[in-house]
Amino acid sequence: MTATPQAKTTARSMSTLEFWSRGAARGAASRYPTGWWRFFRISAPALFLASALTVATLPQAAWGQKPIDKNAPATFSADTMSQDKAKGIITASGHVEVNQDQRTLLADKIVYDQKNDLLSAKGHIILREPSGEVVFAKDMKISGDLKNGIVHNLRIVMKDKSRFAARTATLRENRFTKLGRAVYTACNACKKDPSRPPLWQVKAMEIFHDKKAQSVEYKDAWVEFAGVPIAYTPYLSHPDPSVKRRSGLLPPRFGGTTDLGATVETPYFYAISPSSDVTLRPIFTSKEGPVLAGDYRQRFRKGEINLDASLTKDSKKITHGHVIGMGRFDIDNTWRWGADLQRTTQDTYMRRYGLGTQNTLTSKIFAEGFRGRNYFSAKSYLFQSLRANDKPGSIPLVAPMLDYSHVSEPSRYGAYNTLDLSMVALTRSKSTDDQRFSFRSGWHLPYTAPKGDIYDLSATVQGDLYHVNGLKRTDGSTFTGYKARLHPQLAFDWRYPFVRQENRDIYQLIEPITSFVVAPYGGNPSSIPNEDSLDVEFDTTNLFSHDRFAGYDRVEGGPRVNYGIKWGVYGSSGGSTSVLFGQSYRLKADSTFAAGTGLNDRFSDYVGRVHIQPGHLVDLLYRTRIDKKTHAISRNEVRISAGTPAFNISSNYIYFPKQADSEYNGRKELSLNIKSQLSRYWRGSVSGVRDLQTGGGMRSTSLSLAYEDECFVFKTDVQRTYYQDREIQPSDAFVFEIVFKTLGSVRANTTR
Structure with missing residues (x-):
């Protein structure tokens, strides 16, 4: 099993520390010979460090603790101190407290036997670690060289509130620690009856910690649940928490499906290097063949790779597999590149084996750069459809797709320029091939008047050059060749928010909004393919857009005006209610918009949105589109969330019919x-x-x-x-x- 990441701990001895006394210790210092006090200044830190080092070798106590700063001073206090020169014993007793580097040791008594080179602490020993752990013990003895020792009645409370307890803990050669009759749990004690067993705990006759090998071994271990033993193992081992990653078996997973029968997954984690690893996940099924699945991960200084793959041969001796991979790499502060690989051998394979639920797999390679007010990207796409009604020959290979965007610095009057460049090539095996180069340049002047009304004037021009091969036109003919288009556009936006304070806590907003757009009619001949503007969804999000097509292949032509009004009530405590309602009008109907979009006539459908959020307990959003002639509902969406954590209900209703020439079906859900x-x-x-x-x-x-x-x-x-x-x-x-x-x-x- 792999261990959870923990910070590494280094236990080491300290050099002589400058030591100050305080409290009763100051008086004791004056009553003893100078030579003794000089010696005590050397040995008292050793007493403290011996305690710390002993605990550091115990399971979990110091795994993750930071090392003591050997140059940090320590302070010492006690009610009384004495020295038996004949026996070579120094004793400090009564509220003994040692502090060093944010670490505190409390004890009733600390004794140092000079002749036997033995340190001991007795009675209510408490060691508080700067990382949050607290260690309790009844008595402790350790050799002066800090390599061997024993602790009785040990208890450790970790920073995460998990606990260790043992009758005895023995340190050998400053490497091996043995806990006798030990218990571990992460559960809190019952407040009403602390004597009750925790919800779960692990009991072991012996626990060994090898500090050099960074491993923990349990012998004769039981897992108890509510005081009842539920599992036993004569031997169990795992890396200690100072190990961030180590190869080993992970917990198995059991399952089953009607198609595959019973399944067992037995993952194995292998740490290849400090920056890479692989997890092998063999899956055994009762009705089909075994599946070898796995994950590979690698981190670099400026990038990463993640790979998920599988391979199997089913009962019909047909080989299946899949691969899902991702790589991201930073070149410098401006540029980065990456790649995605997603492929499978069969449309339903991943869903059958529980490896994914995608309807389309997208592979791509890209590079992009960000600098100042500029952006550039180069991409290529390869798609694999997993839907039954898709024709593989009609799915394009996109290579390359180049995009560049620039926004200039504002002038002294606030005006700024924009430039967008785009080039794309689509290749199909059994359908139309086409290549496109486009540019879109614009000039924009925003202005806010002294009274608060907001204006925005813009002038843009879009130019496109297409080369198509085998394009089927609306009249049934096929077109192959070049086609160019130039589409200028002038737009003027205006809005005027009126705000009124109803009382000291409520504000009301009324804001009329208008957008005027002038452009030539047409611009969408049948010799230009439509690859990136197939579906248009008309709602409040694009009511005031100058062009409602998402891509370059279709443009919105003709003079038109978009108008609407926004009303809202806002409370100082955060509650609000807002309504937006509007429509669009054009001088002539535009056949570019398909029937059912709400934009194919001179007057568009009405679109509206209501958002009610009186507080954090209720959130209601309603969006609709209403037919301008029959006033029937053309689209409805209701989203509501209400309640407290004790009882919360959320619901979403959506309705929209299928649009003409759209590949998506309508939905009522x-x-x-x-x-x-x-x-x-x-x-x-x-x-x-x-x-x-x-x-x-x-x-x-x-x-x-x-x-x-x-x-x-x-x-x-x-x-x-x-x-x-x-x-x-x-x-x-x-x-x-x-x-x-x-x-x-x-x-x-x-x-x-």
């Missing part, structure tokens, strides 16, 4: 999610998605219940998906997971 923090430790949720179209039905349902406290997590989920694609049928899934915090987890899932 309702989703609902109810979640509750049932108590301090228990939480649950219920969710579902239903297709409200004729002949639709449920898309998915799920029920989850979880318990979580400071040391333990229990999760269970029941899911039903109604997705169906070729051999993939609707399924039921049951997921069960138990997490022992700081130790590990057990997970099982079954799908039928």
Whole structure:
């Protein structure tokens, strides 16, 4: 098993420290010979360090502690101090306290035997570490060379509140630590009855810590849950927390599906180097062949690589596999490059084996640069569709795609220029090939009048040059050749926000908004392909846009005006309600917009948005599009979230019909999610998605219940998906997971 990352600890002896006394120690110093006090100045830090070093070798106590600063001074105080010169024994007793480098040692008594070179501390020993750990013990003895020692009745409280306890702890050769009859838990003690066993704990007859090998071994270990033993192992080992990464087996995962049968995943982690590792995840199935899956990761000073892949041969002796990879690299402060690789051998393979749910796999390679007010990117794309109705020959290879953007510094009057350049080439095996070069240049002048009204004047021109091969036009003919286009545009935006204070806590806003755009008619001949502007969604987000097409291939022509009004009420405590409603008008209808977009006539459909958020307990968003003739609802979207952590409900309803010439079907869908923090430790949720179209039905349902406290997590989920694609049928899934915090987890899932 791999250990969780922990900071490394170095335990080392200290050189002689300058030592000051305080409190009663000052008086004691004056009553003893000068020679003795000089000796005590040397040995007292050793007493303190011996305690610290002994604890540092115990499991978890100093794994992650920072080393003591050997040059830091220490202070010492005690009620009384004495010296037996004949026996060579120095004793400090009564509220003994040693402080050094934010580390504090408390004890009832500290004794140093000079003849036997033995240090000891007794009674209510408490060591507080600067990293947050606290160590308790009854008595402790350690040799003067700090290599051998023993501690009785040891207890350690870690910074994360986890605990160790042992009857005895023995240090040998400053390397090996042995804990006898030891217990470990991350659970807090019961406040009502501290004598009750914690929720879970690990008991072992012996625990060995090899500081040099950085390993911890348990012998005769039991895992107890609520005081009841549930698992036993004669031997268990793992790296100590000072080890950030180490090769080893990870907890297995169990599951099953109707298609694959019972499944077992047994991952193995291998640390290749400090900056790279691989996790092999063999998956064994009862109905199909085994799957060899794995992840590879590597970090560089200026980049990273992540790779996920699998390979299998099914019961029909057909080989399947997939690869999902990503790399990102910084060249300098301006440039970076990267690549994504996503491929699979079969459309349904990843979904069948639980390796992914994508409908399209996108591979790309890119480079981009950012400098000042400039941006440049070069990209290439390769797509793999996993949907049944997609034709592979119609999916393009995009290589290259070049984009450049520049925004100038504002002039003394606030005007600025913009320039966008774009070049792209699309190649298909069984359909149209085309290449495009475009530029879009603009001049913009924003202005805010003294009374608060806001103006924006802009003039832009777009130029395009296309070369197409085998383009099918609307009249049924095929076009091959070059086509150029030049499209100028002039726009003027105006808005005037009126604000009124209703009272000292409420403000009301009314803001009329208008946008005038002038451009030549047309501009979209049938000899220009449409690759990047296939679908248009008209709503409040683009109501005042100068061009509602997302890409370069289609332009919005003709004189037009967009108008609307915004109203809002805002409270000083954060609550608000806002409404936006508007429409667009053009002098002539534009056939470029397909039927159903709401923009194909002179007057567009009405679009509106209502956002109500009276406080943090309720959030309601409603967006709609209303037919300008029949006033029927053309599009509806409602999103609501309300409630407290004790009971919270969120829902989303969406409706829009299929647009003409669109590859996307319409949707009428309702989703609902109810979640509750049932108590301090228990939480649950219920969710579902239903297709409200004729002949639709449920898309998915799920029920989850979880318990979580400071040391333990229990999760269970029941899911039903109604997705169906070729051999993939609707399924039921049951997921069960138990997490022992700081130790590990057990997970099982079954799908039928």
